Amino acid sequence: MYKYKLLTILAAFFAFTACESLEEVPYSSLSVDNLYQNEADVDAALYGVYSTHNVSNHDLWYFLATSGPSESVVVRLKGDGNQGRLSSLSFTATDAHGVWWPNFYRMINRANAVMANVSKAGLDPALEEEKTAEARFLRAFAYFHLVKWFGDVPLHLEETTDFSDESVKKPRAPMEEVYAVIIDDLQYAETRLPASYISAEQGRATSGAAKSLLGKVYLNMAGKPLELTANYALASQKFAEVINSGSYALQSNFGDVFSIDNEFNDELIFVRPNIRETGVGTVLTFFAGVPQSPFANRNGQYQFGFTEYFYNSFNPEDTRRDETLLYSYVDALGREVTFNSPDNPALPFGGYGGNKGIGFGKLKDPFNDISAFAHTNDIIFIRYADVLLMHAEALNEQGQTTEALPFLNQVRSRAGLENVSTTDQAELRDIIKQERKWELAGEYVEYGDLQRWGDIEASLFLNEDAAVFNTVYSPAIELLPIPQGQIETNENLTQNPGY
Amino acid sequence: MKLFYHVCLIGLLLLSAAGLRAQNTTISGTLTAPDGTPLIGATVQQEGTSSGTVADLDGNYSVTVSGPDATLIFTYTGYKTVREIVGNRTTINLVLAEDAETLDQIVVVGYGSQKRSDITGSVSSVSSEDLEKAVFTSVDQLLQGRSAGVQVTSSSGEPGSGATIRIRGNNSISGNNGPLYVVDGIPIAGSPNFNPQDIANIEVLKDASATAIYGSRGANGVILVTTKRGESGKTRIDVSHNTTYSEVINTYEMLNGQQYAEFRNEANRDLGQPEPFPNPAEFAGQGFNWQDEILETGQRSETGISLSGGSENVRFFVSGNYLSDNGIVKGSSYNRGTIRANLDMDGLNDKLLVKVNFNAAHSQNQRAITSSRGFPASAGPIFNALTSEPIVPSLTYSGFTGEGNQFYNPYLEVTEQDDRQFLTDLVASTEATYKITDRLSYTFNGGVNFTLNNRDIFTPKTVGTGINANGQASNSRGQGYDYIVSNYLTYDDIFRGSDHALTAVTGLEYSEFNNYSSSSSTSNFDIETLGSDNIGIGTGDVSVGSGRSLAVLQSGFLRANYAFKDRYLLTATIRADGSSRFAENEKWGYFPSAAFGWRVSEESFMADNSTIDNLKLRFSIGETGSQSIGSYQSLARYGTATYGVGGIETLAYIPASVANPNLKWETTRQIDLGLDLGLFKNRLEFIFDYFKKTTVDLLQSISIPSQSGFGGALVNFGSISNEGVELAINATPIATSDFSWNTGFNITTYKTKVIELGGDEEIFGPGLGVNVFGNGHIFRPGDEYGLLYGFNAIGLIQESDFDGDGNITVPIRNNDSRLGAWKFEDITGPNGVPDGIITNLDRKVIGNPNPDFLWGWNNDLNYKNFNLNFFVQASVGNDVYNTIGTAVNSGFNNNEAYKNQTVDWYENRWTPENPTNDIRYPSINSSSPPVANYMVEDGSYIRLKNISLRYTLPLANSVLSSVQLYLTGTNLITITDYSGFDPEVSSLGGNSLAPGVDLGVYPRQKGYTFGANVKF
Known part of the structure; x- marks a missing residue:
């Protein structure tokens, strides 16, 4: 009797303690097993690759690492912050440009992940190639930034699936190898990507974008530091294909290129589309905005502007000047504001306690009541005028000065300037360079252009911030330093010389 | 005024009390043991009251009772308790009989209880009597200083704020270092949220022998909380009320209006800019002292009632408590109501004992200090109360200052910002014990712990981050549903009657942890009156999210206690934990421990020693774990993002993590050597422990080279150790019938050392924030835990530091060679030798927290x-x-926004006339202070x-x-x-x-x- 009682109790004892599986099934996140089921899934994964370029306030550091180190841009904050150091080329390994190293490599890994998994969706082979081409375009886009900013960089061409040292601690690969991968990716992409997309998918990479980028890659390889001058011909060949495609045209009015009412216009070849939602808008408009200006109604931060020197460099006839620089305007309170005007000292335009720079006119979003961090201005990476000027540059460098002129003059005449007719290669070179500075000011090209031309030292003498920071030229500043944090986590990385 | 009123009231009550006293009678007598020795320190108490006394050195006592109906209770450790109705007697002499059963205090241990004398591990107890004499709001505060080996640091003085508890130091670098709380046998997540006055006892389990029964959650120590229960007899009703008035301990003396104007003029002159306040004298006697504007006298009041009693077979303890704490910062308050019902029922001829526990707590916290890190918009009102300039047009001003900078008004922050945090906790459990035989019993313990956490914040357009957002609001909801079921068998004293005694507990346990969360936020409020109660009014960017997680823990455990002749004690414990949080290759962990005790005082050679009543040596060794891994951390997961393709916000998939099939718990190995000594009838007691523990397989978020596409990963890497000693002394130096003095002292010292970091040479703590740049803590193999790390300022730059050509001759940082700027020690350079320039390489250990x-x-x-x-x-x-101190003591200019400064700095700062070399007083317009020794x-x-x-x-x-x-x-x-x-x-x-x-x-x-x- 007693025995049975005990057994009953023991049975109950184990029954009460249910045995559940210890296997985990996450409720709120996806796994690779339930992704990549169809084309929509692959597209979502591709958008994930694109989205690596839109990270909180990193637009500021993107701007300051591309347009900042030039004579035309000046920053407001002259303290010991990142703004001044980037703008004055007093680079250090802990500066904020470093946030872009992870961003670019995140883009690369996500692109690699798409390439590794796209076949699971069972798409039509041509369509699958198109998706792979898009991933490869984005990978090339990221590597091109890396190689321009840092020189030799580690090459990761497979999706990261474990954190072994072999997987994550690769050393830097020579620039030539990186360029070879970029060219290979873009050549794959240019023949497989579509020429255009339906309106709901505008902003995705097109074959025109791939060709334009490939031309730009060749042009940069032909310039400093590699000086593979044979690539000028390859570059002009690609630009000619883009121009002859008839897909693109200049806007007749320069200001329309940047208007938020005219997005995805014919002049734009590759952009990052932004909308007024946090995470998919740009914060750059807020950082550029002048307080009380009618162009960014969320009390802009006015972190950077253009120099007075740059303003004065314009021909007064040039229609681009007053679109690019907010020299004088009527502010949100109806007051007339003129940069540095002695007539209205109460208005702080020009900076509290000193000249800080002329407001930035290419990013205007006056109606935003959503968020300071979510402006709709698209980030323009490549536009037709850029391609025309690069084409002119590539032709001129091959000695085809006469052939170069029409492309240069297309851009000039839109700006209301007279045609150039010189066929002196050196003279024309200087004219093209200056034309790029006027046309593309603040469009993330300045530092790269100076690198390619070997003009960084010359620019330094005109750089207002460099004067404040006493920046002395050294070959080190032809490249940005590898971010300190990356060197600390990967002992196989070496720092660029001079840092 | 209110204060005065209360003093008067208390006085009146005291007077009326004196009047009542005449009705009492005094009883006296002598208490002795059967052998005639006096029972020194025996307690005599009137039942149902706290009036009582203790017997003196001769066993004599004298006690005042309320009348002939009073019952006196005579108690003495190791002797049977006697109850006597007083009647008409004035003298009661008693001989108390020895009682082997109660020779000992009973100590609650995991899944059972033990006699204090049989305990082989390190367990310290805090009883409600110690706690009743202070004012506590939360359970975690009350252990501060009460128990050796326990460090309690409350993070701030905010009403309702929690505390950080470390038992025998930190075991982990990135994992959780907090102890496990077990309330009436139910382990709970986080720290308990209920009325501390419901607590009967707290036991702190410290060594591996005591904590191993909690396996993968025991490494940081275990705090067992036992709540009060009813006793058979007359129903007792206790009503209590108290009111507290409080004020700030210390404030900063900041510049007033005129001083600030002078300071700013000087700063601008120094930069070659126009003076902002041409006539400082006009601000004499003006300017806001923002500390005064946001602080007030705090008022806290607490009212409680408890009922307890019961019949022979059913006993109850029911309590309710309401707390209202209006802290010293305006706009902050903490209100909490709690209800507890503990019910005990006996049945089946006393073979079945059922305990039902229920506790509900709801707190509403109006928080004034939302943030103290983001600069400048969300630096928080305390930071802003110190740094905001005193000269603005009005107390409620929220515009631009005279120089066009945004003014962040601390007064508006505390009064206008609405930050509500509501917490609701329900803990209910049923424990049923059935005595199968005299020696074998079965226990079922099932419990639930439901928590709801709501936080609603509305920041109007006049305050901080609301300014740019045009008002912003957020709602967040968290719900936790935790279930636990344990079943265990207890075999008690199987070989009773012989020299051998064996007790064993074995059981199984299943726990489930469910969490649900959701949040939403938006901005741009044209109408602010409804605040966060209707965030749909905001037309700004909307952000919504939700999440759900489940974790499962399955366990089996066994503990055996063996005693030979009551002198040689052995405890062995093992627990197996299977956790869903562990990775697929490491689902089960096993946590064994063993402990040995020798009660030297029971040996025959000690029998004649009349001084030493108790002497016990203890040794324990074992392994425990810490499973502070969030759910799903070992899996390869994808998250989502969005991209504005085509101008439309479109869903995007992104890889979020890489699988780690070997992720597991942290393991802590601990040894403990202890000695318990009781002298002079245990009137003087020493409890000494030496411990050493080593934690291996530290859970760490390590940085992965970003070229992988990921920034970090959670891995098991590295180890740290803790070694220290604890001593507790309890004494009753005086025990006479009129006067007694009990005293307890405890002291702890230990060192936490980093042994290895899995290949990393060093790990830095987080950036300190709020205008102070850089990380401030370092973790290096061989070093103590979390040493303060930064630059070493050795003076201020003087005229004499420049050569004849005006070139600086000392190493400088960031090109800063201004007179009166900090001069730092040049420790080393890229080549391992000082390089004449101050960089991050010139940091060193500057302090020890x-x-x-x-x-x-x-x-x-x-x-x-x-x-x-x-x-x-x-x-x-x-x-x-003291980073806030440096921010207001350095005269620095940040983002062109000047901050108010202390009078101390202003009067002592470096000037050409006062070329001080004191690093606390740099010259005006100093650069942003990097983390350095001046803030230590x-x-x-x-x-x-x-x-x-x-x-x-x-x-x-x-x-x-x-x-x-x-x-x-x-x-x-x-x-x-x-x-x-x-x-x-x-x-x-x-x-x-x-x-x-x-x-x-x-x-x-x-x-x-x-x-x-x-x-x-």
């Missing part, structure tokens, strides 16, 4: 009906980063944490059985060299990587409490 000693000293003095309790607590030898201060303190005077009215009233009145002071005296609000601070308290940082938290307060307890 770990105390050398922690001690607590409790004293309880009884004189007739008076009781005086005072409790002193100290932390000695720890350094604190000695954070040692000795605090009169609590002092309480109680008077018990001797009543002969049949309705009221006792009335006790008291005055309590909290934090009345703090002896410290620290210059900030208070040295006990941990702004980054949630982050184990950053101990001892003061970023300007809710200031701690000193309080005066008046209260009464009435028993019916």
Whole structure:
């Protein structure tokens, strides 16, 4: 009797303690097993690759690492912050440009992940190639930034699936190898990507974008530091294909290129589309905005502007000047504001306690009541005028000065300037360079252009911030330093010389 | 005024009490053991009251009782308790019989209880009597200084704020270092949220022998909380009320209006800019003292009632408590209501005992200090109260300052911003024990713990981050549903009657942890009146999210206690934990421990020793774990993002993590050597422990080279160790019939050392934030835990530091060679030698946030009906980063926005006329201060944490059985060299990587409490 009682109790004892599986099934996140089921899934994964370029306030550091180190841009904050150091080329390994190293490599890994998994969706082979081409375009886009900013960089061409040292601690690969991968990716992409997309998918990479980028890659390889001058011909060949495609045209009015009412216009070849939602808008408009200006109604931060020197460099006839620089305007309170005007000292335009720079006119979003961090201005990476000027540059460098002129003059005449007719290669070179500075000011090209031309030292003498920071030229500043944090986590990385 | 009123009221009550006293009778007598020896220190108490006394050295006592109906209870450890109705007697002499059963205090251990004398592990106990004499809001606060080996740091003085508890140091770098709380047998997540006055006992389990029964959750120590229960007999009703008035302990002296105008003029002149305040004298006597504007006298009141009693087979304890705490920062308040019902039922001829416990707590916290890290918009009102300029047009001004900078108004922050945090906790459990035989019993314990956490914040367009957002609101909801079922068998004393005694417990347990969360936020509020109660009004960017997680823990456990001749004790424990949080290759962990005890005092050679009553040596060894892994951390997961393709927000998939099939718990190996010594009839007691523990397989978020596409990963890497000693001394130096003095002192010292970091040479703590740049803590193999790390300022740059051509001759940082700027030590350079320039390589260890000693000293003095309790607590030898102090003591200019400064700095700053070399006083317009030795201060303190005077009215009233009145002071005296609000601070308290940082938290307060307890 007693025995049975005990057994009953023991049975109950184990029954009460249910045995559940210890296997985990996450409720709120996806796994690779339930992704990549169809084309929509692959597209979502591709958008994930694109989205690596839109990270909180990193637009500021993107701007300051591309347009900042030039004579035309000046920053407001002259303290010991990142703004001044980037703008004055007093680079250090802990500066904020470093946030872009992870961003670019995140883009690369996500692109690699798409390439590794796209076949699971069972798409039509041509369509699958198109998706792979898009991933490869984005990978090339990221590597091109890396190689321009840092020189030799580690090459990761497979999706990261474990954190072994072999997987994550690769050393830097020579620039030539990186360029070879970029060219290979873009050549794959240019023949497989579509020429255009339906309106709901505008902003995705097109074959025109791939060709334009490939031309730009060749042009940069032909310039400093590699000086593979044979690539000028390859570059002009690609630009000619883009121009002859008839897909693109200049806007007749320069200001329309940047208007938020005219997005995805014919002049734009590759952009990052932004909308007024946090995470998919740009914060750059807020950082550029002048307080009380009618162009960014969320009390802009006015972190950077253009120099007075740059303003004065314009021909007064040039229609681009007053679109690019907010020299004088009527502010949100109806007051007339003129940069540095002695007539209205109460208005702080020009900076509290000193000249800080002329407001930035290419990013205007006056109606935003959503968020300071979510402006709709698209980030323009490549536009037709850029391609025309690069084409002119590539032709001129091959000695085809006469052939170069029409492309240069297309851009000039839109700006209301007279045609150039010189066929002196050196003279024309200087004219093209200056034309790029006027046309593309603040469009993330300045530092790269100076690198390619070997003009960084010359620019330094005109750089207002460099004067404040006493920046002395050294070959080190032809490249940005590898971010300190990356060197600390990967002992196989070496720092660029001079840092 | 209110204060005065209360003093008067108390006085009146005291007077009326004196009048009542005449009705009492005094009983006296002698208490002896059967052999005739006096029972020194035996307790005599009137039943149902707290009036009582203890017997003196001759066993004599004298006690006042309310009348002939009173029952006296005579108790003495190791002897049978006797109850006597007084009747008409005035003398009661008693011989108490020895009682082997009660020879010992019963100590609750995991899944059972044990006699104190049989305990082989390190367990310290705190009883409700120790706790009743101070004012506590939360359960985690009350252990401060009460138990050796336990460090309690409350992060701030905010009403309802929690505390950081470390038992025997930090075991982990990135994992959780907090102990496991077990309330009436139910392990709960986080720290308990209920009325501390419901607590009967707290046991702190410290060594591996005691904690191994909790396996993968035991490594950080276990705190067992036992709540009060009813006893058979007359229903007792206790009503209590107290009110506390509190004020800030210390404030900063900031520049007033005129001084500020002068300071700003000087700063601008220095930069070659026009003076902003051409006539400073016009601001004489003007300007806001923002500290005064946001601080007020805090008022806290607490009312509680409890009923307990029952019949022979059903007993109950029911309590309700309401707390309202309006802290010293305007706009902040903490209100909490709690209800508890504990029910005990016997059945089946006393073979079945069922305990039902229910506790509900709801708190509403109006928070004034939302943030103290983001700069400038969300630096928080305390930071802004110190730094905001005093000259603005009005108290409620929220516009641009004269120079066009945004003004962040601290007064509006505390009064206009609405930040509500509501917490609801329900804990219910049923424990049923059935005695299958005399020696074997079966226990079922099932419990639930439901938590709801709501936080709603509305920041209007006049405050901080609301300014740019045009008002912003957020709602967040968290729900937790935890279930636990345990079943265990207890075999008691199987070989009873022989020299061998064996007790064993074995069982199974299943726990489930469910969490649900959701959040939404938006901005742009054209109408602000409805605040966060209708965030749909906001037309700004909307952000919504939700999440759900489930974790499962399955366990089996076994504990065996063996004693030979009551002298040689052995305890062995093992627990197996299977956790869903562990990775697929490491689902099960096993945690064994063993402990040995030798009761030397029971040996025959000690029998004649009349001094030593108790001497026990203890040794334990074992392994415990810490499974502070979030759910799903070992899996390869994808998350989502969006991209604006085509101008439309479109869903995107992104890889979020890489699989780690080997992720597992942290393992802590601990040895403990202990000695318990009781002298002079145990009137003097020593408890000494030496411990050493080593934690391996540290869970760490390590940085992965970003070229992988990922930034970090959670891995098991590295180890740290803790080694230290603890000593507790309890004594009853005086015990006469009129006067007794009990005192307890405990002291702890330990060192936490980093042994290895899995290949990393060093790990840095987080950035300190708020205008101070850089990380401030370092973790390196061979070093102590979390040493303060930064630049070493050695003076200020003087004229003499320049050569004849005006070139600086000393190493400088960031090209800063201005006179009066900081001069730093050039420690090394890229080539391992000083390189003549100050860079991040020139940082070194500049302080140690770990105390050398922690001690607590409790004293309880009884004189007739008076009781005086005072409790002193100290932390000695720890350094604190006074980062807020440096921000207001350096005259620096940040983002062109000047900050107010202290008078101390302004009067002593470097000027050409006052070329000081004191690093606390750099010249005006100093650069943003990097983390350096000038912000390190000695954070040692000795605090009169609590002092309480109680008077018990001797009543002969049949309705009221006792009335006790008291005055309590909290934090009345703090002896410290620290210059900030208070040295006990941990702004980054949630982050184990950053101990001892003061970023300007809710200031701690000193309080005066008046209260009464009435028993019916």
